[in-house]
Amino acid sequence: METILVVNAGSSSLKFQVFAISGSQDLDCLVRGQIDGVGMRPRLRAAAGDGAALIDKAFESNEIPDLEAAIFEAGAWLRETQKVDLVAVGHRVVHGGPDFVNPVRVDRDIIARLRRYISLAPLHQPHNLAPMRALLERRPGLPQVACFDTSFHRGHGALADHYALPLRFYEEGVRRYGFHGLSYEYVAERLRQIAPAVANGRVIVAHLGSGASMCAIAGGRSVESTLGFTALDGLPMGTRPGQIDPGVVLYLIMEKGMSPGAVQDMLYRECGLKGLSGVSNDVRELEASADPKAVFALDYFAYRVGLNAGMLAAAMGGLDGFVFTAGIGENSPTMRARIVQRLAWLGITLDAEANRERRTVISASESRVPVYVVPTNEELMIARHTLETLSKQDAFCSTKEKTAD
Numbered sequence: 001m002e003t004i005l006v007v008n009a010g011s012s013s014l015k016f017q018v019f020a021i022s023g024s025q026d027l028d029c030l031v032r033g034q035i036d037g038v039g040m041r042p043r044l045r046a047a048a049g050d051g052a053a054l055i056d057k058a059f060e061s062n063e064i065p066d067l068e069a070a071i072f073e074a075g076a077w078l079r080e081t082q083k084v085d086l087v088a089v090g091h092r093v094v095h096g097g098p099d100f101v102n103p104v105r106v107d108r109d110i111i112a113r114l115r116r117y118i119s120l121a122p123l124h125q126p127h128n129l130a131p132m133r134a135l136l137e138r139r140p141g142l143p144q145v146a147c148f149d150t151s152f153h154r155g156h157g158a159l160a161d162h163y164a165l166p167l168r169f170y171e172e173g174v175r176r177y178g179f180h181g182l183s184y185e186y187v188a189e190r191l192r193q194i195a196p197a198v199a200n201g202r203v204i205v206a207h208l209g210s211g212a213s214m215c216a217i218a219g220g221r222s223v224e225s226t227l228g229f230t231a232l233d234g235l236p237m238g239t240r241p242g243q244i245d246p247g248v249v250l251y252l253i254m255e256k257g258m259s260p261g262a263v264q265d266m267l268y269r270e271c272g273l274k275g276l277s278g279v280s281n282d283v284r285e286l287e288a289s290a291d292p293k294a295v296f297a298l299d300y301f302a303y304r305v306g307l308n309a310g311m312l313a314a315a316m317g318g319l320d321g322f323v324f325t326a327g328i329g330e331n332s333p334t335m336r337a338r339i340v341q342r343l344a345w346l347g348i349t350l351d352a353e354a355n356r357e358r359r360t361v362i363s364a365s366e367s368r369v370p371v372y373v374v375p376t377n378e379e380l381m382i383a384r385h386t387l388e389t390l391s392k393q394d395a396f397c398s399t400k401e402k403t404a405d
């Protein structure tokens with residue numbers, strides 16, 4: 001069976017999914033897995049599409065020292081035990097900069113161009129590119145496609161895309177890109193199936209995970225995002241502060257004598273829910289904690305989601321639907337309830353039971369705006385893009401034949 005491997009590489013983990021291409025070009029998830037603790041205490045875990053466990057194996061640190069080794073270990077396990085016949089690999093890449101509007105077939109030149117954006121997403125971009133480069137060297141015949149978290153937002157109008165800086169900075173790429181685009185694209189598609197009239201209207205999607213953002217989607221297209229030039233803006237996140245006065249950064253450097261690198265490190269790793277609570281970056285732990293600082297951090301998160309919802313509704317001139325997705329949005333009824341309280345001025349009310357049970361529609365029947373929970377699936381979106389991108393290339397058919405044996 002022909003399959004597509006989807007890779008989402010982070011700093012010390014490599015998540016992967018394998019999708020079977022069925023005759024009608026539908027995609028079914030066969031395997032989902034990850035290698036955590038790369039270079040420290042590597043561990044490969046995977047399950048079948050139906051959730052049945054397939055492997056849980058620990059390795060010595062030197063057996064999987066880096067992401068390159070991780071992609072080959074995952075590939076070898078898939079080949080030997082799952083007998084998958086990979087015809088292509090799709091990668092999640094956080095930053096496509098100003099140039100990459102669509103997913104793109106990977107070659108050396110593309111990797112070199114994507115390396116230019118490492119400074120814009122230092123926590124993600126280099127790790128996204130590492131397995132890509134390794135596969136290109138070791139399996140040059142295996143087609144790879146890079147799919148970008150920024151692409152869905154590239155149609156933003158000029159007002160949403162600019163900072164009020166001298167224009168030359170815009171020209172060189174200092175723009176409000178927005179991220180989590182693969183998630184928003186998937187959710188927008190799902191919403192078209194769930195509530196087509198709402199999906200055609202003005203919708204806010206709140207992607208609330210350890211990275212968090214919100215997107216204003218009008219008529220199925222992204223028109224505004226809480227994230228900008230890097231993945232630091234907008235909402236507070238697990239370890240990132242969200243929107244911050246740039247004067248604070250100047251203060252840290254000029255008055256506190258912090259180096260730019262130290263400030264960067266702090267902004268990406270020590271702020272957000274973790275910094276505010278001093279307890280954890282994980283909403284589950286904060287919700288289980290009686291520490292007033294944990295409660296404050298949760299309140300703060302909901303408050304900022306509410307503020308940003310006002311901003312996005314203003315960008316669209318109104319609101320026809322609100323959607324929760326990602327780790328917190330999908331799994332925390334308490335946080336959803338806190339946030340909806342902040343949206344009461346919009347006439348939004350919750351059906352408490354529907355919220356507890358995580359039904360698709362969680363707003364009360366009298367709510368002026370319907371509220372949904374739509375689980376995201378960035379990996380499926382990447383697999384679809386990979387297939388589409390390669391299907392457009394004649395070369396793919398002959399490559400498929402070559403790599404199938």
Ligand code: ADP
Nearest residue numbers: 208209210211281282283284326327328331332
């Ligand atoms: P990412 O993909 O950005 O790493 P996820 O979308 O997987 O993040 O979200 C991870 C976060 O979701 C966790 O850090 C945690 O805060 C939150 N989360 C996951 N499950 C729950 C739950 N049952 N209750 C509350 N929060 C949860």
